[in-house]
Amino acid sequence: MPVPTSVQSLLSKQNAHYQVSAIPVDENERSHWHDQHLRNMSAAKSVILQDTNGRVQVIHSADSLLDLKAVNRQLGRDLHAASPEEVHKFCVSHNVHSVPALPKVAGLLTLVDRSLVERNELWVDCGDEAQLLRFSRDDFRNILEDAQICDIAVPLLPLEQDDSNSSDSEQILGAVRNFTQLRVKQRLEETLELPPLSDTAQRIIKLRVNPNADISDLAQIVETDPSLAAQVVSWAASPYYSAPGKIKSIHDAIVRVLGFDMVLNLALGLSLGKTLTLPKEGPHGVMPYWQQAVYMAATIEGLVTAIPRDHRPSFGMAYLCGLLHNFGYLILSEVFPPYYHSYCQFADANPHVGHNAIERHLLGITREQLASALMSLWSMPEEVVVGLRYQNNPHYQGEHSQYAKLIFVAQRLLRYHGIGRGPKLPVPQQVYDDLHLDPEKANNTVANIIESSEDLKHIACELTPHGH
Template structure:
């Protein structure tokens, strides 16, 4: 018998047909799938989740990993997987590890991934470790009448469970296991210069002019239509004093110099071309938001510019996994980057530390580089919706800038954001968005040109 007693009674009561395919007794679902000789792409698995509101079951393809961020966007609930022991309390008549994806038989609400919702044939465990069940896709969905559907997974082989690590543990392991790049010498000298309240435009210009490439990029920036300066600019010092200002020049120069610490491909959705485009647009939007939020414009610009450096560090340390992340991102544009990173990292024990996400990794790097606390916090927390804590205004400005840039195809993830909630948290009126959109449209050609020059 391939079916648990409760599931068998449920299907009989509903008049839902199925076929039993006997297999030798298996230790786990994966072994049963192999023993069945059936196409694994037709197999549906169950993941049971829980929060304070109770448990629910998600039915999704065997070769997929559940995206908890996507589940949140569909349900509004922050659900977490049950342990194996907790799960078996709900499925007491099933063999351990053989939970059927027909949660309705066990009085559980069910979510169905879009792929399963359109399958013609479905294979599944019926709760027993000897045999699998085959059903017509329509009959399977009839058994789950009332279930909600949505895109809930990351396509590709799942990695299994991972133990959570604290950020202190992550920082410690990163520094012990890997040779983290130091801040490039020129970027460090610029950072130290900005720490002195008496630093002059002449001193900053002299530092920048030590590097011909950086000099050319700063001059190109100052002459762009972003600033519409009517006169001629012949030196970096003039760019500082007449057009850009000390803080803006220092921050863009430090960002350009810092990127040189990383060896990352130009192309791909996460490559250097798109990194610079995202960073420059985010810096511009954050600086514009700072005016409305009574925040420091220069610091807001730096937060937007540097918040995604964790991606560069991952690409620098793990080129193979970074390429895999690029591919997964292209195949799963609706998935959050945090979920994709959890999918890619964790095969080896040492790499599990990177499953915390590029935001936390970037925050650790910025702390190591002794950047301002607000920059550290925005890098570390920009992947965390609903953040409350230190430097909250700067974190929320970065989150809002990313949300506003997504419809333009700018950024590294395109799952929805709660823009009204972000506006409310920042104390901004809804019409602020329209004004920002107009400003972004005005400067877009110049930001694109600058991004292209910086990545080349």
């Protein structure tokens, strides 16, 4: 396939020398191939930013994080990423798959990260996903004309490393000290100034460790919280579970449809989620918090079923991990509001990057560290603390690691279907082996979840406070 015409004519006008390198695209992997290939090749990629004064093009390496604050300092502006719809419009009008990493591609003011100009040779996204362009250092410099060369990106790899040299609590307290007006107090929960756990959540946590607890104890707690009771009944009555007959009571929902373990964990997940306010804003196209939680819990439930009985982790725990997997997102918006706003802007400008790297760049800690520290303070089960903390580390091998790996697998598989944010990446075979999970069964599970998406959306709507 030839280089896009708009790119060819731009390069011939500039009398540019370049080589075209065709890349074999694996059709099965197409959905994540382009971004990942650019990153593997350390190729140049392009982003369109805008503000009230118009649009700007920025070119940086695909294995780096674009530092939006550095761009705005450089230009004295308040730029943010163009929306996916606007980028799509741009690509259609220039007949390209992605924004070519070439200066002046649409006559826009262009900023280029300095690291690109210092390389002996450079691979460049030409706007066509089946090939890259290769420039020598001199040839690339020749096409820069009046582009501004500046330091506007930071390498991704160090930001993706989990720092285990100091404890999570120390890192969180450091972040609080550096980034908020909160006074660091002796205890972490006081420092984070989070609302106290609801009475319902406290009673369920006590019930969870009581070996003699039975269905009537659980039904009694759920019934005393009218909104929780309505949600459990609505969950049990949803077409997703297709229970025969009408659900008449909480007792009925537990006995006939959901089971003790499921209702216990569902009630706990819901009451914890309501402790914090849902953020009003989020990155472009971010799925509503409860919808994502419901998809994850249902996916993990399916994955556990696909694991042979001898190797299965606890259904209830795995389900609870799925429901709470993104709890740190709520903490981030509640405790660090200005930095949460920056996170949203950075996520929009860096769709090729996972949230961890952005959070480490902005705050020095991740939402997973915040969430697991808080779960620990709230005396939640160790399985949940570990599951939430290590969900992005497929190499973690400590006790309860299978809960973290289940979240990891579920997130990656759902990404393929456009659910969640960040790069689309395959699940390493080793993770499937560690879980005793057959990849084909795992993929079928997710396909079934996607087919039930309308039912799951209905459940999520019931969980979302009105006005969000």
